[in-house]
Amino acid sequence: MLDNPRSPRVRAVAKLEKRAARLETGQFLLEGPQAVAEALTFRPELVVELFATPTALERYADIAQAAEDADIEIEFVTEQVLDAMADTVTPQGFIAVCRQFPVSVKDIFNNEPKLIAILEEVRDPGNAGTIIRAADAAGADAVILTGRSVDLYNPKVVRSSTGSIFHLPVAVGANLSDVRDRARAAGLQIIAADIKGDDLLTARNDGVLAAPTAWLFGNEARGLTDDDLLLTDKSISVPIYGHAESMNLATAASVCLYESAFAQRS
The missing domain is CATH 3.40.1280.10 (SPOUT methyltransferase, trefoil knot domain)
Known part of the structure; x- marks a missing residue:
């Protein structure tokens, strides 16, 4: 379980709140069970990393199943780590890092x-x-x-x-x-x-x-x-x-x- 809110990995995810980091990495932040579920259902190939608290994963068994079907590993994190990653005050237990995918x-x-x-x-x-x-x-x-x-x-x-x-x-x-x-x-x-x-x-x-x-x-x-x-x-x-x-x-x-x-x- 990822439990250090100040770890380099947590800070790297949190930086995606800023446009400069998104431009540099070509990635973006996805928060909350609804958005994560939509990504896993419609564009699972875009999901780079998926983080969840154990409590949230118990509550949303459908997300756990969708991640398993897409062969995406879910990494458990503490509430403190999730808060440090999130742009919102209440990320509702889930955060994903996704690849950007604009069309022409x-x-x-x-x-x-x-x-x-x-x-x-x-x-x-x-x-x-x-x-x-x-x-x-x-x-x-x-x-x-x-x-x-x-x-x-x-x-x-x-x-x-x-x-x-x-x-x-x-x-x-x-x-x-x-x-x-x-x-x-x-x-x-x-x-x-x-x-x-x-x-x-x-x-x-x-x-x-x-x-x-x-x-x-x-x-x-x-x-x-x-x-x-x-x-x-x-x-x-x-x-x-x-x-x-x-x-x-x-x-x-x-x-x-x-x-x-x-x-x-x-």
């Missing part, structure tokens, strides 16, 4: 997608992870993060996605104009989610959302720039019927993605 923008569009989400300068890791999760739930084919967006492998992004990063392709470091060109070449319309855009209900009634679509979501505070909007085919806003001053980006993105999913499946 070219590969995404070669697979003839019908619905994707593009994140341009989305900086909040909770928003980015939640949008990835919403895209997964809505049946989107991929998510693309431009180079000005938050790091996909930031622990808070990974945690907020609740395992969805293992379910659908996610490209990183993309250039927005290049994404625009590839989207149009693949037959997708590019719709910006923008507060000055047309009403979403109007777009729904006009049948706009049934076509293959790449939704573009911008920065939480500033939205999309005028230059960004010039790269799109249409701008659409999510109406606010109550008295809220604004809507959280991830919530608005979830609405937009589901509206397209409904329209494309109707």
Whole structure:
């Protein structure tokens, strides 16, 4: 059992909270039973190391079985060691070190997608992870993060996605104009989610959302720039019927993605 919170091995895992360490190693941190279970189920080949407390492993026998099926050894650690490794206050008994696995923008569009989400300068890791999760739930084919967006492998992004990063392709470091060109070449319309855009209900009634679509979501505070909007085919806003001053980006993105999913499946 690994029981020294100050050991070099523990410190090496803990360093993955920092972007520099993730860039250097090509690895990232995965915390909690849900995320670990998703990795073992969908992408077990990415798991480099898996740590758990004995208590947690007793409680989640399915994770123990999934690790055994994937021929992945689980190393027991104390609660103190787990706390030293974790980015969160409560890692819930499990931590894994995984290899990064971004896909290329070219590969995404070669697979003839019908619905994707593009994140341009989305900086909040909770928003980015939640949008990835919403895209997964809505049946989107991929998510693309431009180079000005938050790091996909930031622990808070990974945690907020609740395992969805293992379910659908996610490209990183993309250039927005290049994404625009590839989207149009693949037959997708590019719709910006923008507060000055047309009403979403109007777009729904006009049948706009049934076509293959790449939704573009911008920065939480500033939205999309005028230059960004010039790269799109249409701008659409999510109406606010109550008295809220604004809507959280991830919530608005979830609405937009589901509206397209409904329209494309109707």
